[in-house]
Amino acid sequence: MTPYDVIVIGAGIVGSAIARDLAGQRLSVALLDARADVGDGTSKANTAILHTGFDATPGTLESAMVRRGYALLSEYAFHTGIPIERTGAILVAWDDEQLAALPALRDKARANGYDHCEIVDAATVYAQVPDLGDGVLGGLTVPGESIICTWTVNLALATDAVNRGAALHTGHRVTAIEVGTDATTLHTSAGPVRGRWIVNAAGLGADHVDALFGHERFTVTPRRGELIVYDKLARPLVNRIVLPVPTARGKGVLVSPTIYGNVMLGPTSEDIEDRSATGTTEHGLEFLLEKGRRLLPRLLDEEVTATYTGLRAAIDHGDFLIEPDAAQRYLLVGGIRSTGLTAGMAIAEHVHGVLAEAGLPLRARTDLPAPPVMPNLGEAFIRPYQDADRIAADPQYGSIVCFCERVTVGELRDACRSVIPPAGLEGLRRRTRVMNGRCQGFFCGAEVQDILEREGAGR
Numbered sequence: 001m002t003p004y005d006v007i008v009i010g011a012g013i014v015g016s017a018i019a020r021d022l023a024g025q026r027l028s029v030a031l032l033d034a035r036a037d038v039g040d041g042t043s044k045a046n047t048a049i050l051h052t053g054f055d056a057t058p059g060t061l062e063s064a065m066v067r068r069g070y071a072l073l074s075e076y077a078f079h080t081g082i083p084i085e086r087t088g089a090i091l092v093a094w095d096d097e098q099l100a101a102l103p104a105l106r107d108k109a110r111a112n113g114y115d116h117c118e119i120v121d122a123a124t125v126y127a128q129v130p131d132l133g134d135g136v137l138g139g140l141t142v143p144g145e146s147i148i149c150t151w152t153v154n155l156a157l158a159t160d161a162v163n164r165g166a167a168l169h170t171g172h173r174v175t176a177i178e179v180g181t182d183a184t185t186l187h188t189s190a191g192p193v194r195g196r197w198i199v200n201a202a203g204l205g206a207d208h209v210d211a212l213f214g215h216e217r218f219t220v221t222p223r224r225g226e227l228i229v230y231d232k233l234a235r236p237l238v239n240r241i242v243l244p245v246p247t248a249r250g251k252g253v254l255v256s257p258t259i260y261g262n263v264m265l266g267p268t269s270e271d272i273e274d275r276s277a278t279g280t281t282e283h284g285l286e287f288l289l290e291k292g293r294r295l296l297p298r299l300l301d302e303e304v305t306a307t308y309t310g311l312r313a314a315i316d317h318g319d320f321l322i323e324p325d326a327a328q329r330y331l332l333v334g335g336i337r338s339t340g341l342t343a344g345m346a347i348a349e350h351v352h353g354v355l356a357e358a359g360l361p362l363r364a365r366t367d368l369p370a371p372p373v374m375p376n377l378g379e380a381f382i383r384p385y386q387d388a389d390r391i392a393a394d395p396q397y398g399s400i401v402c403f404c405e406r407v408t409v410g411e412l413r414d415a416c417r418s419v420i421p422p423a424g425l426e427g428l429r430r431r432t433r434v435m436n437g438r439c440q441g442f443f444c445g446a447e448v449q450d451i452l453e454r455e456g457a458g459r
């Protein structure tokens with residue numbers, strides 16, 4: 001078995017970005033994941049905000065990666081059609097202590113290279129978000145914070161990697177590792193795969209993979225974040241991201257529009273042990289409702305469309321942990337906790353430099369394909385059912401299957417025939433928004449399943 005030059009473990013946003021970058025070099029690259037589909041880990045369940053990095057800890061690698069990632073992903077989104085809405089954010093102070101913290105937050109933003117924050121009075125905050133609860137004392141504007149589609153980011157990066165020649169191996173859980181003189185053998189649930197260099201971007205599993213290389217440098221603690229998604233009728237209540245004053249435990253509970261036209265409340269922040277506990281809890285949702293009642297009381301009158309949970313890969317280390325082990329031709333990319341969606345492309349750029357220094361020979365290709373143009377899932381932009389010319393050219397774009405989210409037969413067909421077809425209904429949901437609305441697939445689920453089977457995807 002000829003070894004790949006590089007194998008990237010983990011097809012989330014971070015691993016996909018790294019595989020895409022390395023496939024831009026004269027290297028044979030494999031992207032490998034335990035799951036049946038790409039983007040099925042933490043990258044599918046976050047708050048989907050493209051962060052400016054205004055509140056990062058200055059001087060950390062995370063601060064640099066978020067800032068650079070914001071620029072890289074904004075540019076990439078422009079070329080690939082990943083939907084972004086530049087809503088901006090307002091950070092709200094509800095008591096004197098929080099109000100007193102605002103100047104330091106503005107200074108921190110400056111130290112992070114972000115100069116656009118402005119302290120505003122309560123009247124300005126209410127003018128921007130009139131339905132906020134009583135008691136606002138002031139705020140800090142963050143005009144660059146934006147909402148984005150995390151699913152499309154992951155899929156675009158993985159598709160780009162495959163278009164550039166990377167081999168995608170899904171359903172390959174790494175269970176044992178043998179480091180040889182010329183190549184390393186990864187023993188996986190689907191058989192062995194060999195690579196000269198290995199990059200570990202396994203998210204919640206990164207410490208376990210690291211231990212298979214004989215290291216004991218960190219432990220991942222899943223930090224559960226639960227969220228509530230409200231119906232599209234709630235959307236007029238918030239036209240920007242409403243943030244709390246951050247605490248030592250993280251960014252806190254926010255209210256935000258979503259790129260799909262809903263409103264989101266969350267996330268919680270709770271350290272747990274079970275790395276597979278992606279269900280919501282009664283206490284988590286109660287906590288969010290209590291917060292929501294104070295933040296935006298009218299939101300609680302709106303209907304809930306869905307709830308979900310994401311697990312941040314928190315580690316016992318204050319920063320991203322990106323460390324090479326040149327002797328084993330191995331690189332750890334760990335602890336990408338709560339900003340990896342934004343930072344992913346910058347992490348890939350950084351990894352490129354670290355690997356070159358560690359001895360991986362890099363020579364840029366000059367024959368790269370154009371980046372993929374992704375289907376638009378953003379509510380603020382034209383979707384196929386609204387596009388008369390497109391429907392005239394192909395009537396399947398006028399044939400709606402999911403009436404809640406207005407997803408057409410043409411889009412489902414395209415997703416099933418795409419470079420990385422969905423592995424099942426959940427994957428089709430992330431590629432099209434199908435079954436994502438009020439009825440959660442109650443009305444269209446059988447027809448969607450039928451299309452998936454007819455198109456031969458999801459096997």
Ligand SMILES: Cc1cc2nc3c(=O)[nH]c(=O)nc-3n(C[C@H](O)[C@H](O)[C@H](O)COP(=O)(O)OP(=O)(O)OC[C@H]3O[C@@H](n4cnc5c(N)ncnc54)[C@H](O)[C@@H]3O)c2cc1C
Pocket residue numbers: 009010011012013014015016032033034035039040041042043044045046047048049050051172173174175201202203204205206209224225226267309310311312336337338339340341342343
């Ligand atoms: C509640 C919440 C809110 C967040 N909000 C934001 C936000 O607004 N903006 C932002 O920028 N970031 C946000 N984040 C952070 C962001 O989602 C993550 O940093 C990012 O998704 C991490 O990507 P990843 O590729 O490292 O991990 P993952 O997406 O988890 O990918 C890791 C992959 O590795 C695979 N894997 C694990 N072990 C093995 C193994 N042994 N063999 C093979 N494969 C393996 C997994 O199957 C998985 O697919 C949030 C996170 C959470 C949980």
